[in-house]
Amino acid sequence: MTSVEMGKSRASVFSRGRALADPLIYVQFAVIALLCIMILYPAAHIFAASVRDTDGSFSLRWFQEAYTNPRNYWAILNTIVVASGASLVATVAGSFLAWAVVRTNIPGRRLIEMTAIVPFITTPFLGALSWVMLANPTTGLINQAWQMLGASGPLINIYTLSGIIFVEALYEMPFVFLMVAGALRSMDPTLEEAALSSGASLMKTTFTVTLPLALPAILGGAFLVFALAAEQFGVPAVLGAPARIRVLTTSIIETEVSYPPRHGLGAALCITLLIIALGGLWLQRRALGKRSYTTVSGKGARSQRIALGKWRWAICGLCFAYIVLSVVLPVGTLVLSSLRTMWTAEISLDQFTLEHYRYVLFDYPITHRAVLNSLFLAVVGATVTMLLCALISVLSLRTRLPGRRLLDYLAMLPLGFPGVVLAFGLLQAWISPPLVLYGTIWILFIAYATRYLPIGVRSTSSTLMQIHPELEEASLSCGAGWFRTFRNITLPLLKPGLIAGWALLFVAFTRELSASVLLYSPTLEVFSVAVYDLAQAGSFRALSALAVLQILVSVAVLAIVKKVSGVDRTANSDGN
Amino acid sequence: MSGLHVENLVKRFGAANAIDDVSFSVGPGEFVSLLGPSGCGKTTTLRCIAGFEHPDSGVISVNGDVITNPQAGIFIPPNRRHFGMVFQSYAVWPHMTVLENVGYPLKVAGRFSRTEIEHRVHDKLRIVGLAGYEGRYPTQLSGGQQQRVALARALVMEPKVLLFDEPLSNLDAKLRERMRFELIEIQSGLGIPAVYVTHDQSEAMVMSKRVIVMQAGSIAQQGAPEDIYSAPNSRFVADFIGSSNFIDAEIIGEDENGLWKARAPWGDISCTSLRSYPVGARVVVAVRPERIEVTPSPLAAVNAFKASVKSRFFLGPFLEYFIEAGGQTLRMQRTSAISAGLGDTFAAGIDPVHCQIVGLAETDGATNASY
Ligand SMILES: Nc1ncnc2c1ncn2[C@@H]1O[C@H](COP(=O)(O)OP(=O)(O)O)[C@@H](O)[C@H]1O
Ligand SMILES: [Mg+2]
Numbered sequence: 001m002t003s004v005e006m007g008k009s010r011a012s013v014f015s016r017g018r019a020l021a022d023p024l025i026y027v028q029f030a031v032i033a034l035l036c037i038m039i040l041y042p043a044a045h046i047f048a049a050s051v052r053d054t055d056g057s058f059s060l061r062w063f064q065e066a067y068t069n070p071r072n073y074w075a076i077l078n079t080i081v082v083a084s085g086a087s088l089v090a091t092v093a094g095s096f097l098a099w100a101v102v103r104t105n106i107p108g109r110r111l112i113e114m115t116a117i118v119p120f121i122t123t124p125f126l127g128a129l130s131w132v133m134l135a136n137p138t139t140g141l142i143n144q145a146w147q148m149l150g151a152s153g154p155l156i157n158i159y160t161l162s163g164i165i166f167v168e169a170l171y172e173m174p175f176v177f178l179m180v181a182g183a184l185r186s187m188d189p190t191l192e193e194a195a196l197s198s199g200a201s202l203m204k205t206t207f208t209v210t211l212p213l214a215l216p217a218i219l220g221g222a223f224l225v226f227a228l229a230a231e232q233f234g235v236p237a238v239l240g241a242p243a244r245i246r247v248l249t250t251s252i253i254e255t256e257v258s259y260p261p262r263h264g265l266g267a268a269l270c271i272t273l274l275i276i277a278l279g280g281l282w283l284q285r286r287a288l289g290k291r292s293y294t295t296v297s298g299k300g301a302r303s304q305r306i307a308l309g310k311w312r313w314a315i316c317g318l319c320f321a322y323i324v325l326s327v328v329l330p331v332g333t334l335v336l337s338s339l340r341t342m343w344t345a346e347i348s349l350d351q352f353t354l355e356h357y358r359y360v361l362f363d364y365p366i367t368h369r370a371v372l373n374s375l376f377l378a379v380v381g382a383t384v385t386m387l388l389c390a391l392i393s394v395l396s397l398r399t400r401l402p403g404r405r406l407l408d409y410l411a412m413l414p415l416g417f418p419g420v421v422l423a424f425g426l427l428q429a430w431i432s433p434p435l436v437l438y439g440t441i442w443i444l445f446i447a448y449a450t451r452y453l454p455i456g457v458r459s460t461s462s463t464l465m466q467i468h469p470e471l472e473e474a475s476l477s478c479g480a481g482w483f484r485t486f487r488n489i490t491l492p493l494l495k496p497g498l499i500a501g502w503a504l505l506f507v508a509f510t511r512e513l514s515a516s517v518l519l520y521s522p523t524l525e526v527f528s529v530a531v532y533d534l535a536q537a538g539s540f541r542a543l544s545a546l547a548v549l550q551i552l553v554s555v556a557v558l559a560i561v562k563k564v565s566g567v568d569r570t571a572n573s574d575g576n
Numbered sequence: 577m578s579g580l581h582v583e584n585l586v587k588r589f590g591a592a593n594a595i596d597d598v599s600f601s602v603g604p605g606e607f608v609s610l611l612g613p614s615g616c617g618k619t620t621t622l623r624c625i626a627g628f629e630h631p632d633s634g635v636i637s638v639n640g641d642v643i644t645n646p647q648a649g650i651f652i653p654p655n656r657r658h659f660g661m662v663f664q665s666y667a668v669w670p671h672m673t674v675l676e677n678v679g680y681p682l683k684v685a686g687r688f689s690r691t692e693i694e695h696r697v698h699d700k701l702r703i704v705g706l707a708g709y710e711g712r713y714p715t716q717l718s719g720g721q722q723q724r725v726a727l728a729r730a731l732v733m734e735p736k737v738l739l740f741d742e743p744l745s746n747l748d749a750k751l752r753e754r755m756r757f758e759l760i761e762i763q764s765g766l767g768i769p770a771v772y773v774t775h776d777q778s779e780a781m782v783m784s785k786r787v788i789v790m791q792a793g794s795i796a797q798q799g800a801p802e803d804i805y806s807a808p809n810s811r812f813v814a815d816f817i818g819s820s821n822f823i824d825a826e827i828i829g830e831d832e833n834g835l836w837k838a839r840a841p842w843g844d845i846s847c848t849s850l851r852s853y854p855v856g857a858r859v860v861v862a863v864r865p866e867r868i869e870v871t872p873s874p875l876a877a878v879n880a881f882k883a884s885v886k887s888r889f890f891l892g893p894f895l896e897y898f899i900e901a902g903g904q905t906l907r908m909q910r911t912s913a914i915s916a917g918l919g920d921t922f923a924a925g926i927d928p929v930h931c932q933i934v935g936l937a938e939t940d941g942a943t944n945a946s947y
Contacts, residue, residue, distance in 0.1 A: 468667065470665045479684045
């Protein structure tokens with residue numbers, strides 16, 4: 001059979017329906033209904049709230065307030081400034097790093113490539129917290145050291161717009177790096193060779209051929225970072241508050257936690273943020289849609305790397321500076337502060353203690369509860385979500401049910417929803433009858449499952465596409481029904497994808513902040529909310545202990561999963 | 577009405593007809609091959625029988641029970657059909673041992689104890705030559721062994737029908753030839769209908785008493801391999817099964833033996849035909865390369881003609897010559913060399929029985945030689 005034939009028969013595994021008699025169609029209806037309740041119902045609440053006056057009548061006053069009250073329009077402008085700034089910095093740095101790693105002979109390339117996993121180690125939120133400890137204008141380590149050297153006044157102040165841009169760019173840059181490195185790697189080397197043989201120098205070729213060809217990926221990365229930075233809550237919440245710098249995410253939270261809450265204004269701001277984020281994602285898709293012409297073929301020898309001569313050490317130094325700023329300094333700061341009794345630039349051995357760990361894990365009831373709640377949500381939530389993802393993948397890839405496109409579309413929809421907006425919608429939807437979920441752990445459960453559904457579905461779908469559909473058909477022809485085939489054949493063969501997806505969700509669930517901060521309720525704190533509370537209270541040493549624990553858990557889970565799925569004998573399961 | 581019956585099967589994908597009115601029957605114990613080039617609808621036909629595709633119309637029945645009839649709203653799902661199917665990709669589950677793979681249909685049936693399952697699996701593994709491999713995982717088996725696991729799994733359920741979709745196409749040539757004989761050996765003892773899909777004509781001819789040749793979703797010809805080979809009813813079949821010389825000719829009447837007389841480029845020839853044609857019709861005559869003789873036998877002398885040797889190739893079991901007669905190049909195969917050298921002229925001849933009229937010549941543009 002040719003691969004083309006395999007491709008088309010792939011869509012035809014389970015009996016599919018012209019007929020409503022097909023029992024699968026009811027499963028599909030149920031899943032679509034569930035997704036509508038999870039995603040569309042809260043979205044509808046946001047739209048309704050944005051045009052409803054306090055007396056219930058239709059009105060556009062909330063939008064008017066959002067765009068004319070300086071407090072609000074500054075938040076919108078700040079959001080755009082931060083998103084554009086972070087996008088610009090991350091794109092320039094990320095593209096440069098990708099080019100250096102893929103195309104030049106700088107030393108330490110393998111190590112620098114690890115930058116791709118930086119977001120798995122620390123979140124922007126934790127990065128912001130550690131940068132507070134480093135560059136707070138009065139107590140930051142860097143500023144203390146600066147003053148010990150005899151200077152007066154701070155060297156850097158992180159509580160500024162540029163501080164926010166700096167930290168966000170630091171943690172969103174790897175997205176650009178991955179995209180541009182991928183494009184550079186898959187580029188047809190003969191395109192560059194043709195330029196070289198036409199007499200262009202290597203540098204000239206780089207600027208006239210390589211970069212223009214990588215431009216779609218570069219722009220794609222830029223727009224993605226723009227959307228991510230606009231959605232970011234943790235960084236502006238930590239760094240913006242002391243200087244009264246508002247952005248949309250923090251303003252939306254403010255409308256809900258202040259008294260009396262102003263749902264209408266919150267909803268109007270949500271819609272504004274949604275438009276900004278969706279605009280970024282839409283531009284990203286458009287940019288990447290043009291990418292095909294750069295990835296002409298995978299054959300041919302890798303084109304030669306650019307020999308940078310004495311420049312290589314300077315560029316290598318720049319690359320390592322990124323790792324120092326994003327991982328070494330922040331993680332080092334967190335570890336140090338979690339182990340010390342005081343926060344000064346002078347370090348002596350008698351300042352070290354494990355007291356903070358004991359405090360957050362056992363003594364302080366809020367963090368104690370938060371650890372348990374987060375573990376429950378991460379373990380049970382990731383498991384249930386991945387099962388749902390497997391079902392969605394099978395229904396959309398392995399049937400010809402009429403609603404399978406809709407299903408796939410619904411499952412990818414949460415990508416466009418910033419966490420704060422999603423949480424705002426869920427709050428409006430589930431705070432009042434018929435079903436009150438606010439105040440229970442299930443509202444967090446739904447929020448996490450919804451927010452990370454696209455990641456889970458991608459993981460299961462890409463694995464499922466590698467499983468030959470005849471493996472499932474064989475089970476049917478052996479007399480097993482659809483459900484039995486799903487349980488006995490599909491699920492076990494999906495295991496590598498399920499494990500990988502589960503790990504991603506587990507880690508994501510333990511650190512989710514922007515939705516949790518609206519949806520938690522007293523006694524139902526979660527990990528990152530506890531960290532956030534400690535930050536508000538200024539307890540940086542307890543916070544550091546908690547943050548170090550979170551980083552350790554993430555790294556450990558990813559390491560274990562890598563090991564487990566690496567030796568799994570079903571990992572290579574194409575039936576041959 | 578025992579056996580498998582397929583009547584007027586039609587299956588469309590979008591606007592295109594993948595299968596267009598296909599009918600055939602397979603008796604109990606019979607082994608029938610569906611043969612045709614890639615994309616002609618063999619797999620789709622088989623998948624309709626297995627229940628993985630819903631045909632648009634037509635009736636499929638087995639032992640008198642209708643299992644598919646869209647007009648009457650009948651569709652038995654694949655898991656209730658009880659057909660054993662051997663897939664092209666083997667479809668052996670990598671996460672189960674050989675024992676679990678082969679025992680799966682019995683486990684699913686739910687009527688068998690553990691020991692009973694093990695007993696039956698062992699039995700079938702012995703038949704396919706895999707005794708002792710129960711505990712292995714498929715990744716520890718060669719392609720041929722995985723194929724045998726797939727076969728044992730299809731056999732263990734004691735199916736009503738056996739279906740094969742190009743099961744040998746992923747094996748190397750030597751193993752493929754050995755498996756052909758093992759497969760028919762095993763099937764012949766079962767007394768159930770078997771449908772075997774392949775694009776390999778020699779496989780189809782070796783394995784089955786009856787071959788169904790498919791072309792673009794329809795049946796082009798069916799019958800015993802010998803009959804199809806010696807009397808193809810269309811240019812497509814003559815070309816697809818074995819190889820043929822195609823000679824453009826014009827019907828000029830009947831000869832004294834009641835055969836068709838036609839004017840070929842080098843002169844008149846007598847031919848046989850499955851259909852009749854009016855005088856003056858332009859037809860295509862198919863001649864197998866090995867049927868062109870050098871010293872014409874008395875009967876073939878009817879169709880004797882002069883030809884010159886253009887080139888000669890040695891192919892091991894036989895020699896292949898390209899000869900020219902009346903401006904047309906013909907391919908000729910012989911087991912021994914001929915005395916005429918390159919450029920020499922010699923007397924050739926073809927038994928009229930082997931000059932088969934396979935249809936009307938295509939109108940313009942049809943060249944008179946194709947191999
Ligand atoms: N699921 C499908 N969707 C659309 N077209 C299909 C599908 N399956 C088969 N076809 C088309 O039907 C025709 C017959 O295909 P198939 O039965 O697989 O051929 P064969 O097995 O003889 O190579 C081909 O033209 C193929 O492209
Ligand atoms: Mg096929």
